[in-house]
Amino acid sequence: MRKATLIRVALLALLAVAAELACRTGLIGRFTMIPPSLMVTGLVRLLAQGELDGEITTTLLGVATAAGAAILVGFGLGAGLHAMPRLRRCLDPVLATYYAIPIYVLYPMFLVLFGMNRTPIVFIGFMFAVVGMMTSTLNGLDRVPPVLIKTARVLRLSRVRRTLKIVLPCAAPYVFGGVKLAIAYAFVGVLGAEFILSGNGLGYQIALAFNNFDNKTMYALILFVVLVVASVNSLFFAWEHRLLRRRER
Amino acid sequence: MSGAHASLREVTRSFATEKGSVLHALGPISFDLQAGEFFSVVGPSGCGKSTLLEIISGLSPASTGSALFEGRPVGSDVPEGVGVVFQEDASFPWLSVRENIGFGLQQQGVRSAEIRRRVDDALRLVGLWDFAEAYPVQLSGGMRQRVCIARTLVLQPRLILLDEPFGALDQQTRLLMGDEVLTLWRATGATVMLITHSLDEAALLSDRVGVMSARPGRFLEIVETGWPRERDSRLATGARFGEISSHLWGLLRGESMKAMRSQAVAA
Numbered sequence: 326m327r328k329a330t331l332i333r334v335a336l337l338a339l340l341a342v343a344a345e346l347a348c349r350t351g352l353i354g355r356f357t358m359i360p361p362s363l364m365v366t367g368l369v370r371l372l373a374q375g376e377l378d379g380e381i382t383t384t385l386l387g388v389a390t391a392a393g394a395a396i397l398v399g400f401g402l403g404a405g406l407h408a409m410p411r412l413r414r415c416l417d418p419v420l421a422t423y424y425a426i427p428i429y430v431l432y433p434m435f436l437v438l439f440g441m442n443r444t445p446i447v448f449i450g451f452m453f454a455v456v457g458m459m460t461s462t463l464n465g466l467d468r469v470p471p472v473l474i475k476t477a478r479v480l481r482l483s484r485v486r487r488t489l490k491i492v493l494p495c496a497a498p499y500v501f502g503g504v505k506l507a508i509a510y511a512f513v514g515v516l517g518a519e520f521i522l523s524g525n526g527l528g529y530q531i532a533l534a535f536n537n538f539d540n541k542t543m544y545a546l547i548l549f550v551v552l553v554v555a556s557v558n559s560l561f562f563a564w565e566h567r568l569l570r571r572r573e574r
Numbered sequence: 575m576s577g578a579h580a581s582l583r584e585v586t587r588s589f590a591t592e593k594g595s596v597l598h599a600l601g602p603i604s605f606d607l608q609a610g611e612f613f614s615v616v617g618p619s620g621c622g623k624s625t626l627l628e629i630i631s632g633l634s635p636a637s638t639g640s641a642l643f644e645g646r647p648v649g650s651d652v653p654e655g656v657g658v659v660f661q662e663d664a665s666f667p668w669l670s671v672r673e674n675i676g677f678g679l680q681q682q683g684v685r686s687a688e689i690r691r692r693v694d695d696a697l698r699l700v701g702l703w704d705f706a707e708a709y710p711v712q713l714s715g716g717m718r719q720r721v722c723i724a725r726t727l728v729l730q731p732r733l734i735l736l737d738e739p740f741g742a743l744d745q746q747t748r749l750l751m752g753d754e755v756l757t758l759w760r761a762t763g764a765t766v767m768l769i770t771h772s773l774d775e776a777a778l779l780s781d782r783v784g785v786m787s788a789r790p791g792r793f794l795e796i797v798e799t800g801w802p803r804e805r806d807s808r809l810a811t812g813a814r815f816g817e818i819s820s821h822l823w824g825l826l827r828g829e830s831m832k833a834m835r836s837q838a839v840a841a
């Protein structure tokens with residue numbers, strides 16, 4: 326584990342150095358990409374000025390809302406659907422093809438439904454995330470071995486206790502996978518929607534910088550987004566690892 | 575103790591298959607488990623042994639007929655006082671061995687000092703003392719099965735149903751675990767029903783052995799061993815043991831061949 330981390334960091338550093346050299350020597354033109362060191366200084370400057378604090382808050386709040394709602398609703402729907410096998414069989418094809426729909430094309434409809442504000446953007450993030458959470462929950466519940474349910478019955482546990490003490494712990498790794506998926510999808514949905522469709526948020530600022538040939542701001546913001554997503558993910562990875570360490574096969 | 579502890583009256587069990595036909599898995603069976611006896615069930619694979627266990631315990635309903643436990647009809651709930659060790663691994667992978675074994679006691683609200691004491695005893699009994707803090711992934715299949723046995727025994731059930739509990743153990747451990755179960759059976763006065771594939775094990779441990787036919791399973795004969803209550807695996811060296819064992823095999827040989835043929839046709 327330690328060694329793998331070391332190699333990973335070394336590889337990333339190597340890539341950064343290579344990019345730096347390529348940019349500095351003119352192998353990559355200034356209008357294509359700026360040297361990584363300038364991205365970092367640009368980001369530091371942006372953050373120090375606090376100019377984009379509002380946009381950052383807007384976007385992160387949007388992602389958090391979309392992910393949070395998707396996790397709760399997705400879990401609820403997954404658990405509900407698991408209890409209704411007949412309905413589930415009807416919906417299975419819909420769930421399986423869900424991610425083939427380019428959800429962004431529904432934006433006009435969401436605009437009409439929710440009005441010209443942040444809600445349609447957040448809703449797109451939610452739509453991206455919720456089905457991933459739902460299928461992960463279903464998957465987790467499917468994998469609870471029948472013999473554990475029988476054990477719960479022999480121990481005369483109530484339905485609630487059975488769910489809390491046996492079903493959920495057993496399905497936890499899959500549910501957790503769904504949470505990670507939901508967060509990643511919420512980022513993709515919200516930032517993508519901002520980029521293409523909206524007039525505010527980090528995604529919009531990146532698009533704006535791009536259109537104005539403002540490479541410095543654009544790359545600083547891209548770096549920021551990558552850093553945020555990477556740290557949120559590794560945070561979850563570490564938490565998951567701590568929770569599941571003991572039962573990993 | 576005497577009298578029937580659990581009884582089946584004209585019990586049958588059928589399953590609807592995917593093709594829409596009906597699979598007659600068990601019975602009709604009528605028999606009594608006498609209070610405090612050690613009863614073993616042997617029979618060819620797929621003859622309905624696990625199904626029988628599920629009906630006695632209330633885990634699965636009989637299609638016709640009825641089951642009684644301590645004089646009361648068994649409904650859709652497992653009655654209090656019944657313990658089951660399943661054929662499959664039923665250990666909880668998210669709990670340590672100690673937590674696994676104490677799980678039932680904890681759910682019953684037993685004080686933690688008391689849980690600790692009883693779990694310690696159970697750990698020693700099943701030989702997992704050194705693995706108390708380990709997790710099931712770190713254990714072999716046989717050790718996991720011992721966790722499940724201990725988890726059932728700490729609850730001190732009056733009727734213990736064991737479905738192939740020693741299947742994953744090697745012959746030596748099997749014999750020793752058999753002795754332990756005998757000791758426990760004597761000490762607690764519980765009624766034991768053991769399903770096993772091993773005719774020797776059945777012959778050695780039981781007061782009576784129910785020999786089942788190929789599916790749909792019925793009792794071909796219930797063989798009395800006549801062993802004294804004080805007994806252990808050293809019986810296996812005597813002549814009487816050989817007699818019982820070969821009698822069981824005589825009953826089962828034809829049935830096992832029937833079962834194998836019908837499985838070959840089905841496949």
Ligand SMILES: Nc1ncnc2c1ncn2[C@@H]1O[C@H](COP(=O)(O)OP(=O)(O)OP(=O)(O)O)[C@@H](O)[C@H]1O
Nearest residue numbers: 589590597599618619620621622623624625626789
């Ligand atoms: N839930 C079920 N649905 C359909 N068929 C079932 C079900 N449970 C058991 N059966 C069938 O009933 C028959 C008896 O099964 P059972 O598990 O009781 O056999 P068994 O004697 O315990 O076998 P083994 O020795 O292999 O454990 C088998 O043919 C099995 O396929």
Ligand SMILES: [Mg+2]
Nearest residue numbers: 623624625661
């Ligand atoms: Mg079985």
